[in-house]
Amino acid sequence: MRNFVREKKIYCGDKYMEVDLYSLSEYQLERKKGKRSKKKYMTLPKQEKMNDKNARRKFVQLAEANFGQDDIFLSLTYKDKYLPKSYDEAQKEITNYIRRLKTRMKAQGVEEELKYIIVTSMRKPRGKDEGVRYHHHLLLSCGLDRDTVEDCWRRPRRKGQEKGDLIGYPDSKRIQEDINTGILGLANYMAKHTSYKRKWTCSQNLERPFERTNDHKYSRKKLIKFALDPFDIDRWEKIYPGWTITDKDMGIEARYNDFTGWAIYLKMRRKPEKIE
Structure with a gap:
């Protein structure tokens, strides 16, 4: 043979x-x-988990195909009073956040199409009295500045408020062509932390890698x-x-x-x- x-x-x-x-x-x-x-x-890796080496590799390839220089890497956490009690609640919060981004894009006349990958992490509690803590990491291509992207992580404005309450602590940075802060390093960071349970979603308009x-x-x-x-x-x-x-x-x-x-x-x- x-x-x-x-x-x-x-x-x-x-x-x-x-x-x-x-x-x-x-x-x-x-x-x-x-x-x-x-x-x-x-074919896209399963979105339920990324504890398989091949699934993580496909995740990185998908990120490389769609994001790059000057796009945004964003981390979103929660204040204790807004901490979701379940994964479904966390997904509802991040879905509403994406909706607010689209509203801002429309209001500012941004013609660029919104593209995103979202990884939701569920950190295991250290003690019996501590609940699961959720946070999100996002790769974004949206045509908005970083201040606007971070400002959308708010609850709806109440009567008498100029702005709604911040849900948590947003932290964003522009992606650079660097081995650690570029897509390759960031996507690996989002995918490989096995000490957390991680689930991910993405926009439907992403370009798929081909071989x-x-x-x-x-x-x-x-x-x-x-x-x-x-x-x-x-x-x-x-x-x-x-x-x-x-x-x-x-x-x-x-x-x-x-x-x-x-x-x-x-x-x-x-x-x-x-x-x-």
Whole structure:
């Protein structure tokens, strides 16, 4: 039985791509070797939980495909008197918040379409008398400034009030192209904290990542050679012109399995266009 090496490119928007290189047997090939595959769009990971490594990876890819420089990362907490008593209550609060964002966008004449990913975390109580504490992390693309985004985390205005009460403590920042404060770092942060129970939702207008596979670009001999010396960034930039590794430590992984052999996983970002 012969083995082939599959190259799987996962395109997440225009600026981020992941590349998987791994061995396949003849029986595992879904089509004739040498044909380029059609686009295959990613299915969304289950929204009930993110304690599976593959689900977390898909979550990060979805975030990379839809958010980037100057979008907003927002954290929302609750004051004790407004703390939800259940997950459904927390979801009702965050749904109302999204509704208020849309109202502000309309009032300010923002034509940009609202896009969001929301992760709701349920922190386990430390003591018997302490209830579950909820908070939310959001990735937002909305065309509003940070002050307005934070100001929407309020209850409706009561009679005699200039503004409604703050529900909790909003904290926002603009996303930068950085390994920690960029989408890659923030999405990993939102997805991986297993000490909390986490559920997530998203707007229906998000662009889905897609993949293409190729079974003739690499030989098994070349895969092994590259896996034994995976951190040659110049080599990867030559193989994938216009792209570079996101980070030497986090952007390259070579893994060996007794049954399938070597596999290589690359995280790549498109190089900025040169201005002449």
